[in-house]
Amino acid sequence: MRQVTWGRASKAGLTTSIGALFMVVSAPLWVHLDWIALEYFDASLTTTLRALMSKGPITFVQEYSPHPSYQAALGYTAWLALQSLLYSYLPGPKCLGQRTPGGHQLSYTTNGLTAWYITHIAFLAGALLGLLDPASIAKHWQGLLVAANAYGFALAVLAPLKGYWCPTYREDCKISGEQHPLLDVELNPRIGKHYDLKFFHNGRPGIVAWTLINFSWAAYQRERLGYVTNPMLLVIALQTLYVVDFFINENWYTRTIDISHDHFGFMLAWGDTTFLPTTYTLQAQYLARNPIHLTPLHTLAILATGLTAYAIFRSANHQRDHVRTHNGAARLWGRPATFIRASYSTSDWQVHHTILLTSGWWGVVRHANYFADLLLAAAMCATCGVTHVLPWTYFFFMGVLLWHRCGRDERRCRAKYGAFWAEYCEKVPWRLVPGVY
Structure with a gap:
């Protein structure tokens, strides 16, 4: 096998290790x-x-840290088991992911939308029949936070160990004597032939839970106030649209950077199981405790911004897939699509061909989907007003994440496509925000 550099860096320097x-x-x-x-x-x-600062770290932690609970731990374990069963046994369309640096093209079963529907219908039915309290997630939130943290850390420790001892696809691992043990090793770790640890954890425990957590905090707000405020309804609507769209287009997701490039380690293991469900739901958590009311004009402005961002996100991804599917014989915005025909090679010495789109949204900005993601994040956070920074955490996090991903994408694509990428950058100068960056 020939070493390729566009898929991963196999060595971790001192700065990377300290950062990790x-x-x-x-x-x-x-x-x-x-x-x-x-x-x-x-x-x-x-x-x-x-x-x-005034109490000191030890006293502060003793007084305020969230406490574990047996009931929450049991509930979280049951949640993982349920989602794992749905992932493993529900039927769904098969799709192929993007070719890996090692030359593999893996098959996935995209049954996430069915799993989402089953989970939420069961939750709603249980609430209507009086079998469960719809606000129970909110009421047991601190215990669930501790349980998710524990599981995320355990997974983050076990994932690289599996990569060292029994990797699924050794050609796609990044293992060297300088590799920090806390960093990710395997690109696509699997148990057996089909149970993909990264694909499961990226989509199921966190993203299915995202909307369920929101609904529970809305129920908690209704229990406190007697009604649900319009900002709560608005943020739930925008985030539910985002989540449902994610699962409708789950086959497309298998070809994104999370699946095709990011190795499975702490960032994805802990991030998807703990950070995502706790941080992405901060707007609902905030509004349940600190209700505000938006004017009809503000509500319409936020909704319009969110829907515009969603339209850009969806149409940008559709444009790229449409042009590549039709090998360039397509029209965008009423004109023939313009593009660069590029080639790249994998470690098995095979040469592959692709298209770098220079028209439509991809002719405006090199990472059009990231720009739309950032705009949608701003709309979601705007439902909470501007008096507190905390509910805007999601927007700031997405800004840093997408800025970092832009830089990483640029380096990866430069290594992968070479002169083709340099030509693309000349034709499309803006990276993330048109006219700004």
């Missing part, structure tokens, strides 16, 4: 601090940090 260690230590503290701010300090991060 900092992330492992600080990440759980971040989500705990968010919960503490919401639970005890009226969602004020400033007041929370002042309390931390």
Whole structure:
């Protein structure tokens, strides 16, 4: 096999190792601090940090840290088991992912939408029949937070160990003597032939839970106020649209950077099981505790922004897939599509061909889907007003994440496509935000 560089970096330098260690230590503290701010300090991060400084870390942790509970741990375990069963046994369309640096093209069963429907119908039926309290997730949130943290850490430790001892596709692993043990090793770790650990955890425990958590916090708000506010309804509508669209287009997701490029380690293991369901739902958590009311004009403006962002996101991805599917014989915005025919090679010495689109949204900005993601994140957070920073965490996180991904994508594509990518950058100069960056 020939070593290729566009799929991963096999060596971790000192800076990377220090950064990884900092992330492992600080990440759980971040989500705990968010919960503490919401639970005890009226969602004020400033007041929370002042309390931390005045009391000292040990006393602060003793007084305010979330506590585990047997009931929450049992519920979280049952949740993982349910989603794992649905993932393993529900029928669904088969699709092929993007070719890996090692030359593999893996098959996936995309049954996420069915799993989402079954989960939410069961939750709704249980609530209507009086079998469960729809606000139970919100009421047991601190215990669930602890349980998710524990599972995310366990998964993040076990994933690289599996990569060292029994990798599924050794050609796609990044293993070297300099590799930090906390970093990701396997690209597509699987148990057996079909149970893909990364694909399962990327979509099921966190993203299926995202809307379920929102609905529970809405029920909690209704229990407190007697009604659900329009900002809560708006953020639930926008985020439900995002989640359902994700599962409708789950086959497309198998060809995105998360699946085709990111190796499975702490960032995805802990991030998808803990950070995603706790941080992406901060708007609903905030509004349940700090209800606000938007004017009809503000509501319409936020809704219009969110729907516009969604339309850009969906149409941009459709344009790229449409042109590639038709080998360039397509029209975008009423004109023949323009593009660059590029080639790249994998470690098995095979040469592959693709299209770099220079028209439609991809002629406006090189990462049109990222721009739409950022705009949609702003709309979601705007439902909470501008008096607190905490509910805007999702927007700031997405900004940093997408900026980082832009840089990483640029390096990867430059290594993968060479002169073809340089030509593309000349034709489409803007990376993330047209006219700005």
